[in-house]
Amino acid sequence: MAGETILLVDDDRTILQLCRDILEPAGYRTVWLEEGRSLPDTVSAVAPSLIVLDIMMPGTDGLSLCRQLRTGPRPFHGPIIVCSAKHYQADKQVASQVGANAYLEKPFSPTRLLSLVRDSLAREISVRLWGVRGSIPTASRETVGYGGNTPCVEARVSGIEDIFIWDGGTGLRELGRSLRQLGGGARGFLCFSHFHWDHIQGLPFFEPAYVAGNTFSLVGPAQPTADLLQILSGQMASVYFPVGLDQFGAQLTFQEISEGRFMLGGVEFDTLSSLHPGRALIYRLSHGAKRIVYATDNELPLGWKAAGGHATYEVERFLRFFEGADLLIHDAQYTPEELERRRGWGHSAWSDVLDIAVGAGVKRLILFHHDPDHSDSILDEIQEAVQRRLAALGATLECGLAREGDLLIV
Numbered sequence: 422m423a424g425e426t427i428l429l430v431d432d433d434r435t436i437l438q439l440c441r442d443i444l445e446p447a448g449y450r451t452v453w454l455e456e457g458r459s460l461p462d463t464v465s466a467v468a469p470s471l472i473v474l475d476i477m478m479p480g481t482d483g484l485s486l487c488r489q490l491r492t493g494p495r496p497f498h499g500p501i502i503v504c505s506a507k508h509y510q511a512d513k514q515v516a517s518q519v520g521a522n523a524y525l526e527k528p529f530s531p532t533r534l535l536s537l538v539r540d541s542l543a544r545e546i547s548v549r550l551w552g553v554r555g556s557i558p559t560a561s562r563e564t565v566g567y568g569g570n571t572p573c574v575e576a577r578v579s580g581i582e583d584i585f586i587w588d589g590g591t592g593l594r595e596l597g598r599s600l601r602q603l604g605g606g607a608r609g610f611l612c613f614s615h616f617h618w619d620h621i622q623g624l625p626f627f628e629p630a631y632v633a634g635n636t637f638s639l640v641g642p643a644q645p646t647a648d649l650l651q652i653l654s655g656q657m658a659s660v661y662f663p664v665g666l667d668q669f670g671a672q673l674t675f676q677e678i679s680e681g682r683f684m685l686g687g688v689e690f691d692t693l694s695s696l697h698p699g700r701a702l703i704y705r706l707s708h709g710a711k712r713i714v715y716a717t718d719n720e721l722p723l724g725w726k727a728a729g730g731h732a733t734y735e736v737e738r739f740l741r742f743f744e745g746a747d748l749l750i751h752d753a754q755y756t757p758e759e760l761e762r763r764r765g766w767g768h769s770a771w772s773d774v775l776d777i778a779v780g781a782g783v784k785r786l787i788l789f790h791h792d793p794d795h796s797d798s799i800l801d802e803i804q805e806a807v808q809r810r811l812a813a814l815g816a817t818l819e820c821g822l823a824r825e826g827d828l829l830i831v
């Protein structure tokens with residue numbers, strides 16, 4: 422949005438003047454800083470919307486400053502674009518790790534700077550559903566409408582080069598093909614909710630993982646029995662698959678996480694344990710004022726609407742975590758009748774999910790992880806039942822069933 426303040430930090434006055442001459446005619450206000458030591462104080466005083474930060478300045482290291490801005494006592498949550506004449510992949514990776522949203526190589530064109538600034542401030546998130554089916558892929562004519570690939574969701578955040586991927590079900594293969602068609606390198610974070618087959622089986626078929634120069638961080642909940650590398654390479658052991666994980670050409674790092682808050686590629690994530698067999702996590706991505714929650718494989722507790730409307734402890738956790746989400750993607754594998762026969766299997770009925778989303782003030786709900794026995798016609802019937810229930814509740818919540826290939830803009 423024009424009128425926003427951009428803080429430019431560079432020891433080279435020519436670069437500062439160049440940036441100003443590009444950004445101010447486009448309607449942005451610029452503030453200069455020719456050294457890094459007073460950066461935290463200047464950020465507090467100026468409250469910029471975005472910072473362009475040189476990473477090589479005399480006496481200061483821009484990457485350390487970037488980390489300080491993200492983790493200091495008054496963390497800066499806006500976009501940070503780091504710029505440098507160094508074009509090394511390793512530096513770009515470190516920049517991402519310390520919380521930079523984009524890496525601008527010097528020399529740069531006016532168009533490149535302006536488009537990066539505009540994208541970064543747009544704070545738009547696009548979400549593509551590559552796999553929406555639960556438990557096992559389905560390939561029948563009866564399920565082709567909603568799609569048969571198992572969970573994989575891609576999130577792209579404006580102004581951020583990293584791709585964020587939730588789960589590596591068979592939909593991950595389709596995502597890999599789309600990245601190949603786009604060309605260029607690929608880098609990002611592949612975040613697993615847990616490691617049941619339907620969430621990892623696409624990884625051996627993820628083409629970008631075989632390409633040297635690509636970089637991916639594989640992130641997932643720590644397990645008591647094996648580490649992340651053992652779990653993911655286990656499914657590629659020779660008895661199961663002819664190519665081992667050690668044949669991947671991309672640079673991979675592994676990050677085990679638990680409940681909490683952390684930054685990935687300069688974007689804030691929170692996680693919460695889901696109610697599902699084994700250790701599984703729900704993720705919330707926050708960018709500017711936008712919130713997206715990915716909550717697959719979660720069984721909402723029994724009878725939570727009873728007891729005079731007082732939510733149970735578990736439901737309070739979910740209500741707080743989902744509160745005000747712009748988009749909630751939630752497990753809704755069963756109908757209410759099916760749930761009666763499948764309690765304790767770790768999945769929810771669509772009706773309970775709808776009610777909790779309304780209770781949490783969610784703006785848009787996508788029902789996800791469809792049962793492999795649910796044909797397109799059954800899912801169409803559920804969609805109609807969802808609309809009837811929403812009308813009965815008088816809720817303004819927008820709700821639809823996940824459909825493979827759908828693009829959602831938040």
Ligand SMILES: [Zn+2]
Pocket residue numbers: 555556617619620718790
């Ligand atoms: Zn699953």
Ligand SMILES: [Zn+2]
Pocket residue numbers: 615617697718767
């Ligand atoms: Zn599962």
